[in-house]
Amino acid sequence: MKSLEELKAIREKMQGQVGLRAQDADSTRVVVGMATCGIASGARPVLNRLVSEVQERKIDNVTVTQTGCIGLCQYEPIVEVFEPGKEKITYVKVNEEKAVEILEQHLIGGKVVDKYLLHTDEGK
Secondary structure (H helix, E strand, O other): OOOHHHHHHHHHHHHHHHOOOOOOOOOEEEEEEOOHHHHHHOHHHHHHHHHHHHHHOOOOOEEEEEEOOOOOHHHOOOEEEEOOOOOOEEEOOOOHHHHHHHHHHHHHOOOOOHHHEOOOOOOO
16 A cells, blocks of 8 residues: 555445445344454454355345454354344354355344354353
8 A cells, every 4th residue: 555545445445345334224234243353263254255245145234344342252253133123143153154144044034043143151
């Protein structure tokens, strides 16, 4: 990178790819943890795969974004799904194949993929 213009061009290109666009009330937001621990665990390919699948399938009501530390390093890569009017869903130890399964079953089919959820010992 040699100039501010080049940096701006890269930023604009990445914003289009990552899906950073205005959200409407009916839009589902998918967030991938991209802190150091997430990246070290393989979050970048998960993010890239989700972005490309949403774009290729022309899924207009889903926005894929990234965030920093989610605070659950041992469960990385983490993907959180925020659907309007519903509780947040947290998927853990996600790889590219699991990401596609989550996309197909949950984001397209409307069925939460229980086997990849964060489970706690609450209620025991």
